[in-house]
Amino acid sequence: xxxxxxxxxxxxxxxxxxxxxxxxxxxxxxxxxxxxxxxxxxxxxxxxxxxxxxxxxxxxxxxxxxxxxxxxxxxxxxxxxxxxxxxxxxxxxxxxxxxxxxxxxxxxxxxxxxxxxxxxxxxxxxxxxxxxxxxxxxxxxxxxxxxxxxxxxxxxxxxxxxxxxxxxxxxxxxxxxxxxxxxxxxxxxxxxxxxxxxxxxxxxxxxxxxxxxxxxxxxxxxxxxxxxxxxxxxxxxxxxxxxxxxxxxxxxxxxxxxxxxxxxxxxxxxxxxxxxxxxxxxxxxxxxxxxxxxxxxxxxxxxxxxxxxxxxxxxxxxxxxxxxxxxxxxxxxxxxxxxxxxxxxxxxxxxxxxxxxxxxxxxxxxxxxxxxxxxxxxxxxxxxxxxxxxxxxxxxxxxxxxxxxxxxxxxxxxxxxxxxxxxxxxxxxxxxxxxxxxxxxx
Amino acid sequence: xxxxxxxxxxxxxxxxxxxxxxxxxxxxxxxxxxxxxxxxxxxxxxxxxxxxxxxxxxxxxxxxxxxxxxxxxxxxxxxxxxxxxxxxxxxxxxxxxxxxxxxxxxxxxxxxxxxxxxxxxxxxxxxxxxxxxxxxxxxxxxxxxxxxxxxxxxxxxxxxxxxxxxxxxxxxxxxxxxxxxxxxxxxxxxxxxxxxxxxxxxxxxxxxxxxxxxxxxxxxxxxxxxxxxxxxxxxxxxxxxxxxxxxxxxxxxxxxxxxxxxxxxxxxxxxxxxxxxxxxxxxxxxxxxxxxxxxxxxxxxxxxxxxxxxxxxxxxxxxxxxxxxxxxxxxxxxxxxxxxxxxxxxxxxxxxxxxxxxxxxxxxxxxxxxxxxxxxxxxxxxxxxxxxxxxxxxxxxxxxxxxxxxxxxxxxxxxxxxxxxxxxxxxxxxxxxxxxxxxxxx
Numbered sequence: 001x002x003x004x005x006x007x008x009x010x011x012x013x014x015x016x017x018x019x020x021x022x023x024x025x026x027x028x029x030x031x032x033x034x035x036x037x038x039x040x041x042x043x044x045x046x047x048x049x050x051x052x053x054x055x056x057x058x059x060x061x062x063x064x065x066x067x068x069x070x071x072x073x074x075x076x077x078x079x080x081x082x083x084x085x086x087x088x089x090x091x092x093x094x095x096x097x098x099x100x101x102x103x104x105x106x107x108x109x110x111x112x113x114x115x116x117x118x119x120x121x122x123x124x125x126x127x128x129x130x131x132x133x134x135x136x137x138x139x140x141x142x143x144x145x146x147x148x149x150x151x152x153x154x155x156x157x158x159x160x161x162x163x164x165x166x167x168x169x170x171x172x173x174x175x176x177x178x179x180x181x182x183x184x185x186x187x188x189x190x191x192x193x194x195x196x197x198x199x200x201x202x203x204x205x206x207x208x209x210x211x212x213x214x215x216x217x218x219x220x221x222x223x224x225x226x227x228x229x230x231x232x233x234x235x236x237x238x239x240x241x242x243x244x245x246x247x248x249x250x251x252x253x254x255x256x257x258x259x260x261x262x263x264x265x266x267x268x269x270x271x272x273x274x275x276x277x278x279x280x281x282x283x284x285x286x287x288x289x290x291x292x293x294x295x296x297x298x299x300x301x302x303x304x305x306x307x308x309x310x311x312x313x314x315x316x317x318x319x320x321x322x323x324x325x326x327x328x329x330x331x332x333x334x335x336x337x338x339x340x341x342x343x344x345x346x347x348x349x350x351x352x353x354x355x356x357x358x359x360x361x362x363x364x365x366x367x368x369x370x371x372x373x374x375x376x377x378x379x380x381x382x383x384x385x386x387x388x389x390x391x392x393x394x395x396x397x398x399x400x401x402x403x404x405x406x407x408x409x410x411x412x413x414x415x416x417x418x419x420x421x422x423x424x425x426x427x428x429x430x431x432x433x434x435x436x437x438x439x440x441x442x
Numbered sequence: 443x444x445x446x447x448x449x450x451x452x453x454x455x456x457x458x459x460x461x462x463x464x465x466x467x468x469x470x471x472x473x474x475x476x477x478x479x480x481x482x483x484x485x486x487x488x489x490x491x492x493x494x495x496x497x498x499x500x501x502x503x504x505x506x507x508x509x510x511x512x513x514x515x516x517x518x519x520x521x522x523x524x525x526x527x528x529x530x531x532x533x534x535x536x537x538x539x540x541x542x543x544x545x546x547x548x549x550x551x552x553x554x555x556x557x558x559x560x561x562x563x564x565x566x567x568x569x570x571x572x573x574x575x576x577x578x579x580x581x582x583x584x585x586x587x588x589x590x591x592x593x594x595x596x597x598x599x600x601x602x603x604x605x606x607x608x609x610x611x612x613x614x615x616x617x618x619x620x621x622x623x624x625x626x627x628x629x630x631x632x633x634x635x636x637x638x639x640x641x642x643x644x645x646x647x648x649x650x651x652x653x654x655x656x657x658x659x660x661x662x663x664x665x666x667x668x669x670x671x672x673x674x675x676x677x678x679x680x681x682x683x684x685x686x687x688x689x690x691x692x693x694x695x696x697x698x699x700x701x702x703x704x705x706x707x708x709x710x711x712x713x714x715x716x717x718x719x720x721x722x723x724x725x726x727x728x729x730x731x732x733x734x735x736x737x738x739x740x741x742x743x744x745x746x747x748x749x750x751x752x753x754x755x756x757x758x759x760x761x762x763x764x765x766x767x768x769x770x771x772x773x774x775x776x777x778x779x780x781x782x783x784x785x786x787x788x789x790x791x792x793x794x795x796x797x798x799x800x801x802x803x804x805x806x807x808x809x810x811x812x813x814x815x816x817x818x819x820x821x822x823x824x825x826x827x828x829x830x831x832x833x834x835x836x837x838x839x840x841x842x843x844x845x846x847x848x849x850x851x852x853x854x855x856x857x858x859x860x861x862x863x864x865x866x867x868x869x870x871x872x873x874x875x876x877x878x879x880x881x882x883x884x
Binding site for chain 2: 019023026027030031033034036131137138139141142143146147148149150151152217276279291292293294295296297298299300301302307308310311312313314315317318319322323325326327328331332333336338
């Protein structure tokens with residue numbers, strides 16, 4: 001504090017950082033009335049200077065060196081928005097060590113260094129708020145951490161990655177190919193030049209790890225999240241699933257908790273068109289949290305974009321400022337983290353779900369019989385078989401091949417994996433097969 | 443506190459109170475780990491004793507006299523669940539005066555005594571938490587108050603009353619009459635023996651007043667909420683709206699804020715079948731909050747029932763206990779309430795929306811012409827006119843009358859009200875007309 005004013009340092013002045021500056025500029029009196037204290041954005045730190053406006057009569061100081069912000073003794077709250085692992089981790093830890101409070105949107109650093117960061121926070125009696133790390137502007141972290149605090153969290157289902165959802169929406173609604181939809185996402189500003197983090201599900205896995213750690217009061221690592229990306233997705237299957245099965249593809253993050261065991265996974269999933277997630281379009285996110293007393297609660301809103309994400313960051317800052325002004329910051333922890341709680345992942349191979357399998361067969365009698373025989377030998381029960389007339393032009397490797405689609409009843413991942421290996425060795429089949437999960441999400 | 447244990451007194455042991463006891467019984471170790479302190483449900487107060495189980499090794503003391511709870515110096519947190527205005531108001535105020543923190547589900551007392559309760563809370567540096575007052579188990583109060591704190595709240599749309607939503611769902615989906623659907627709601631336990639509070643929209647208006655006061659940091663009174671009940675609703679219109687207009691009836695609470703002016707209203711509303719609210723069924727609630735930075739955020743879940751509501755109450759208690767244990771309860775306020783902020787209601791008559799009007803006419807040529815002439819004279823532009831073939835059997839007062847349905851473009855409430863008065867004086871019309879609002883909720 002300086003002259004009774006809570007001092008805030010912003011590190012990272014990119015898209016979201018720009019939104020934060022804009023929010024301070026527009027709503028400062030409102031923020032101060034909510035926080036019950038005067039506030040000042042004292043610093044903006046980034047590699048490039050950019051334009052920094054006057055806010056509430058003064059212009060924030062600029063520095064290219066984030067250490068100046070963390071080392072300024074008058075700074076109370078550090079906003080970390082540079083993303084990635086380093087120097088973000090060092091910024092968060094240094095700020096805590098310097099007795100400051102932290103607001104961050106950084107799911108990568110949080111999920112990777114959960115134990116280190118929240119141990120340091122406990123040790124230093126500091127606070128790390130991170131509403132913007134999951135779901136953009138949607139207050140799902142507050143909701144889960146505080147509003148549902150009385151519940152044992154049993155499961156989570158979420159559409160939490162804007163890029164993959166944008167791509168799937170364009171593919172499904174406009175019959176766009178994956179490549180074109182990805183390009184459109186980049187043009188719309190939802191996908192990075194190197195989109196692999198989103199497409200391969202890393203971003204969603206990090207967010208799920210954050211939600212899972214918060215839900216279990218333990219630490220669920222990103223490496224504990226079973227992850228399958230979107231890059232194998234074909235328009236042909238989305239179209240078939242919609243027209244013939246009444247299903248829509250969504251990139252879904254899922255957590256199931258049973259005692260100290262959990263299963264966390266992100267992968268493309270075929271869900272009923274009647275499920276609320278089917279209407280979660282473009283950059284929107286939705287998260288359903290099931291607690292033992294509250295049952296299902298859904299949060300929905302913009303999961304990306306400068307202004308919604310800034311809303312989450314600055315709402316955190318308001319609550320931190322309240323505590324700083326009351327002289328009580330760090331007198332109660334924000335996150336319940338139990339170092340001694342060992343969360344163990346359930347076996348992926350043992351997990352059962354319904355499966356959508358597409359094989360590309362040479363149109364010979366007998367191939368379908370061989371496939372179903374293999375499935376049966378692995379104890380996989382078939383719900384429906386569809387043999388389509390024409391070849392799948394755009395993706396066939398084996399010419400003149402014909403797609404065979406099999407939807408199974410519940411079967412374990414292990415059994416399906418083994419069966420697919422066996423089927424791959426059958427004659428008359430293209431090597432490339434498509435495997436999606438089918439889930440009612442109920 | 444007693445022996446380092448946070449002491450909790452529960453006043454009111456009805457449906458929700460029973461859920462709270464059950465939650466403490468089932469999840470006490472979890473609650474304690476989240477709160478970072480031992481907790482004890484020390485008292486249960488209600489007029490009838492009921493069954494009080496052993497929780498964490500001890501059985502809460504019972505008293506018929508709530509004053510014993512409020513006057514016990516070791517009690518830190520009082521849970522008020524008796525509902526209604528008195529003695530609930532006195533319990534909340536007495537608890538604050540005795541230096542205790544309060545969790546309540548009481549939208550009636552909060553909305554009526556907002557200024558008194560939060561002035562007292564400021565004065566005594568006490569906290570009143572009330573997650574359960576709106577939306578049952580949905581953490582919408584936390585979300586609005588904290589997670590969206592950085593935003594200027596521009597509008598709210600909510601399905602917040604379980605009884606009316608249950609009735610409308612059964613009517614719409616099962617072609618049930620209003621009377622039968624009401625009976626079904628009572629059998630299912632969602633409607634009171636005297637359901638007029640719900641049916642007339644008082645409950646929804648109280649909830650909207652709470653959300654509105656929180657949104658504006660001022661005080662929006664229940665008497666400022668324009669309120670129309672559900673009792674005039676006819677199955678005929680729901681059926682017609684669905685089949686001919688693609689619209690579904692929902693009982694919607696709405697707030698619009700422009701600076702220090704607002705419009706708050708609850709009434710049955712015809713909304714597009716494609717709007718997310720159309721799938722909010724039975725006792726579920728949904729609330730969409732629009733902030734200037736976050737845009738629309740939706741919260742969805744069970745808005746009624748013992749266990750979901752107990753989830754909200756006890757989540758509040760966990761957060762109060764955290765602050766009590768940290769010795770910081772009341773060192774920062776929960777609700778931002780600005781006594782000096784004068785919120786003024788916009789004129790209801792000036793408010794514009796689309797209207798659904800049904801008149802029952804003697805089937806004479808010329809009646810339709812007279813109606814449309816009156817509407818035109820009042821500057822009301824017609825979007826569509828429907829004259830149905832047969833009479834509306836179940837509700838006709840004038841025999842052999844024929845329904846004429848008119849859907850207008852946007853027109854002010856005042857103009858429509860005046861036009862209806864004039865139309866009422868036309869010959870050949872049944873006195874009874876139906877008037878619903880049509881809103882895309884976009």
